[in-house]
Structures are given as structure tokens and as C-alpha cells.
Amino acid sequence: MKDIQKAVPRVDARGKAEGTTAYLADLRMEGMLHGKFFRSTRARARIVSIRKPELPAGYYIIDKDDVPGENVVAMIENDWPAFVDREVNYLGEIISLVVGPDREEIVRIHDSIEVEYEELEPAFSLEEASALKGGPIHGKDNLFADYFISKGTPDEAFRKAARIIEDTCDTGLQEHIYIEPQGMLGWWEDDRVVLKGSLQCPYYVKHAAQEVLGCDDEGIRVIQSTTGGAFGGKEDYPEVIGAAIAVAVNRIKKPVRIVFDRTEDISFTCKRHPSRIRFRTAVDEKGGILGMDIDIHLSGGAYETYSDVVLQRTMFTATGVYDIPSSRVRGRAWATNMVPSGAFRGFGAPQALFGIETHMNHIARELKVDPLEYKSRYFLQKGAATVTNGRIYEDVLLPEMTRQIREMSNYKRKYDEYSKSFGRGIGVAFALHGCGFTGDGEQRLIKAVVRLVKREDEKIEILVSNVEMGQGLLTTYRKIVSKVLGVPLEMIIYENPDTARVPDSGPTAASRSIMVVGYLLQEAAKELKQRWDDESSFEVEKHFKMPPHTSWNQDTLQGDAYPSYGWGVVAVEVEVDPVTFEVETKGIWAVHDVGVPIDERVMEGQVTGGVIQALGYGSLEKLELKDGRFYQNTMTDYMIPTSLDFPKVEGSFVENPYPYGPFGAKGGGELVFDSAAPAFSAAVEQAIGKPISRIPVIPEDIMEVLS
């Protein structure tokens, strides 16, 4: 084990456990007002008129007319209005913000706003979206994105095929359920708006606020408050809240805070993209794969958010860890009249991996071979061509990882035994997760900058815009810098980022915080060390450069979609009750390659947390839409795993240092989410002896499959 891997106590553990660390809802400001959104009650409509009540002194209704800049929530496209203008495209869209000192009075005002709607016909499902039901919601064709990539000679593969095996795989919505709901506080200071919130990407929020305010770079400052979980859910939605509060503070010049209650959070924040993926595989007489044809549909909701890039990741992950000689992948992200889909741990990859893993199982099943053995024949290897005709540059340790998972889970014995009768099953699923932004995004869009400061008191301060949100950065960044410098952890300062002080090192997303930003910190620390005695205090700045081995063409989507990958394999064992079809998970095993974990315990925490969250996705977390509203909009109805739902995760890591990651580390925060859901459904398939191609797998669905 490398020294860096040795676990240290997390620097934030004590304050959080004792309850002295303040989160957004714990902050107070003199004269602070509260804000509550007034939202549409229709999924698709034109607003005919709005009747506002008489307002008592000190109360405000903020809406589109108060926006000094562009009335948009600036993300990739500026299609999401900060406040509804005339058209409403999902139920819950923000029409206005009621602000004032007393919460009961705010509710009274909120409830007496009257809106007259002219209803339009909404499109909720993929079928309705593609049929342009009610007319297009976005552009002329309802497509946020439509891409095609091809590798090898797919036409020939299908011409030569002895048979073609098909599957259609569906994945559902998922809500993040960070235990701390969304919240933000804004105030007026030094002639500008300051926002402080529970968020992942300070500069994204800054950008969004700048657009609505129409101000320059100096006109807005964003500070992260200690964030009680995020999982991607605080990558996009804080821009929505931030834009609205910025407008309110700009008008009122007083502190305004919004903290969501759980129902508002579940009902109206972004969700994981539901997907439907159709696989067709050309197989020769001996059962060998000649080629695949993959057709991906993602449901994007009413506005684009990150659908374009989520779709790219789904496509570039579509053939999973397998070296498929020829493939065609088409991907489409559709606009619907639902809450916008957005970022969620895995960012499109879990959908693809559920699909490809399930499909590979089904091929093996058709051919009557052990799926694990069949999958092993197709593992990508160093030097292999990826689905985008790029290369795998690293050693692929899947054979060793497979050996370990077989041994840990006692796979062979169980697989053979459970094949014979109803009730028990074991499933194994593999994953790869491209680290960092897709394609050349790191260079073209993000251009990360980090700074390290040597202070007069010999302490070293880390200045980056990446945030601690539970994943351990407060500890791991300090470890990286302290190890390089050879100074104790206590000498390193790293505070919640404030855009007035830190450079833009990019968002806390895309499994990039350690691999990309951590590497820049390591480089900066090396330089700082070299120059240590030159001056008593100075600053070192580092800028991102693409690793020299990669090349990418964004127009053709060809080349190295990612510089490196995390790899994973998870095995799940289940028992299905023959009467109730309740599934009990009996065992969970996981082996991951994250290069070199920067802290073994932090990484173990990622594995156990990610795997259990993914098992929720695969087995429990049903979120259904009824007339544009989520049926499960409380924590009572939307069920996430409790301590009783799953047994311990037995995990291990293989070491595989990556030269452009700090101490050899790659990304791991999302990879750990990628395998458990397909492993679970594979286990249930074996237990019931029937194929499954939809998650979450709930008892009702099992009953349906069996009858």
C-alpha cells in the first residue's frame, strides 16, 4: 500500500458529528427575509393573467419584470427562464418569488396569487415527445441532442450475422435525496449581490446570477456553505435558486433566504434522466459478437440543463467494458413537459451500463453460457479501440478484478447451484467510468486554474472552486498538498470556496476533482516546494493542460472521449420470496480500480455509499408521474435504503497508478454507482429464471414478469 492511501481522520468529522458545523439553514443574518417560490400548477399552458394580492409593507413578489439582465438560468443553453414569461412547460415552473419577514404571511400571500391559464396539451413520455404531442416543446423536433457514432464495419457485421439478439432496457427517474434540502442565502454587500448556498459549482451559480443581473464579473460573489450531500443534484438546481435570489436581493437590498422543505425538493428539483435503450447484437454461429446497434433515448424534461453532455456520456459508455468490433450508436435526448432532468452521480453512464450489462447477460443466457464467463471474453484491453475510436491507454485489470470477485463471492458454486431452482441468484456487473469532462471539455470549456499560497505564517492555503460535499475533498486535497510538501495536514488551509478569493478550477463534478484538480494541486505543491525558501510568502498558479496522449474531435465525436477510466465490478446475491416476490439481498461484493485511492477509508466510504445508493436505484426508488406531478413526493413514499435494507458491502481495490492523477489517483465518486443496479437485476433474473430489462426491479414487476 502506498503511503498516501493510509487513512487519516477526516478533518470535518468532529465538527459535523458534534453538530457545531453550520449548514445553510443554521445561518442567520440581521433582518433576513424568507423567500417562497410561486409555481405553476399546470404542466403545459400559456399564462393569460396573474392577479397579485395587495402586499403588506415589507413584502414583495419578485418576477420576470424585476430581472435587470437576461431572464434565463444560464447553463449550456439559455432555454430555462429564471421566471416564467408567458409559457409554462412543466408543473412547478417558477412564476414568482414571494419574499418577506414572516413565513405565515408569505404563505398567505402565496396562496392568494391567482393565475389564469390557457391549457396546452402536455407530452410526458418518450413516445409523446417523439410524436410531438401538443406541438414541439423545444425547437422543431423536441430534440435537445441527436448524435451518431460508428466503429468498425457494422453493416457487414449485421450482414454476416447468424442471428440477431435484441433487448430494450428501461431505467427510471431517480431523486438524489441529499439529506440536506436545497437552500441559498443572498444579501447585498459592497454594492453587489453575495450568494451563499449549498452547492457544488460556485462558478456555475456565479455565471447564472451574472446573466440575470446583467452585471460584470465583479457584480456578484458566490460562497459555498457546508453542503449536506449533493450527488449531482446541487450541480444544476442551485443556479435556478441563485438566479432568483440574486434578482430579489438586487431589488430589495436585504438578505433573503430560501430553504426548501422536502416535498418542494422532491417535486421540483432535477432528476436522473430516465432512459430507454434498444440493443441489437449480431452474433455468429459460434456465439461470437460481430457487432452491435444501440439506440439510446433519454428523457430530458422541459429544459436542456446538461442533457446534451449526459447523452454523450451515455453513448460513450454504451458498449461498457467490452471490445465490440463493430458498433453503431445513436443517441437522442428528448424534451418533455416534466421537471428538467439533470446531473446525478454517474451522469448518463449508469443508464448505459444497466443496458449493456443486462443485454450481455441475455446474450449469454440465449447461448446457454455463464454470463460472467461470456463477458470475460470481451474485456477491453490496453491499446483497444473505444466506441469513439479512441484508445485505452492504461492497463486494464479486469481479469484480476474478476478473479477477486469470483473468490470473494464464491461465484461459481453459487451460480451453478442457483441455476437449478427458483429463489436464489447471483449477478455480476462491470463498469468503466470516464474520468473528467467528456472529450476536450476540460480544455475547451473548463480551463481549470488552481492556486496555492505560502503564507507568512508558513501555512499553505489551497485556493480552488471545488467543494466538499461529503466525498472527502477537505481531507484528500490537504493530504495531496501536505504529502508533496512533507508538512503536517494541520499546516494546510482549505476553506469552503468563495469566488471573491478562489480561481475557477471548475465544477465539483464528472469525477474530476481528484484526478484533474488534485493533479494540478500536486503540480503546484511541487513548485511551491522548490521555491519554498525564495520568499516568505508567495503564490503558485497552475493551469490545466490536456494529457499529451489524448486527442478529440468534438464535431465528429471521434477520438479519446476520456483520458482515463475507473473500472469496477460488483456482485450481488439475492433471495426472492416465492409468495410476496420481496427480494432480500444476501451479499454484496465490490472490486474497484481508481488508480491509487488518496485515502483508503474515504474511498471505501464512496464505495459503500455509492453501491447502496445504486441498489436503491435498482430495487427501491420508484418515482412515477401522474398528470405531470410526482406521485411519490415525500420521503415516506419515495423510499431510499435504510440500514436494514442491505447487508455490508465487502470491497477491495486494485492498484493501477495513472500518471496524470495525483499520486496515481483517478476518479472514483461516480464509478462506484455504476455496477450495483445491473448486478442486482441480474441476480434477480437468475433467482426467478426470467429475463428482466427494467429498473427499479420491484416485487410488482417480478410478479408481472413471472405471469
Place this chain on the structure above:
Amino acid sequence: MKVRFSLNGKEISVDVDSLRRLLDVIREDLGLTAIKEGCGEGECGACSVLIDGKIVNSCLVPIAQVGGAQVLTPEGLKGTPRGKCIVDGFTEAGSVQCGFCTPGMLMAAEAILTKNPNPTEAEIREGLSGNLCRCTGYDMIVRGIEIAAEKGEGLW
């Protein structure tokens, strides 16, 4: 209405609407913000306190109900030998990630160990089942409580 109760060992009296949630009295009126609101509907346990030694979701308790009771929050527990022992266990085991559930987990751990100073894994999981954590998958919280039980021999 006036309600008298003991909070973290001190007798106090508050004069509030009888239906006001204990959670709001503690967090807003008294300014003790260790316990959190994660759901407001009795599902997540982020607002856990001990009332007369029993773990309770303070978001479901109208203040009128605590008259004469002993209420313990993380502010009262953290400085005691038991509280320190659990916090140490949590720190050593990596039980804390985003931390939003953790003060509630601290109270749950105290309740578990008070009931049984040497709990099995199954008993710990049972005792944590009213407290949701979205980050850790629970394994390391369970481990943290096991460590506290080992090191805190005699405390409970």
C-alpha cells in the same frame, strides 16, 4: 402557552404556541442548531433528540408534549464521556461524510448503546433504521458504533 422542561440538563421554560414543533423551538427559538430538518415528516431522523432517554423525531413533537420531560440534543451529549466516545468512534470509522445526518446518528448511537452496551451488528442496524443516511450506505456508521462500544467499555 408556557412549557417547562429540561434541555441538556438545564431547566428551561418557553412561552410559545402549543403546536410549535420541538424541532423549531430548539433550533429557532433556542438557537441550538446541531439537529437538522431533513424531511419534517418523521422519516429521516436528522432531527433526532432523546426524550427521557428514548429516541424521538423532534419534527413530529408538538412542544406541549415535552412538559416536564428531559430532552437531550447533541449539544448536551457531545461534551460527556459517552458523547466523546461516539464522536471518536465516528471519526475513526469514517462514519461522517456530508455530515447532515450525523448529529441524528450521534443521538441514535447513544440510544442504541444505552439499551445495549454490546450490540451486535444486527442490533445496531435495527437501532439506526429510523435514521437515513444517503452518503455512507451505513456500513461505516455501524462500524463507528461498534468502535464506541468497544472503547467505551463501562460507559453505558
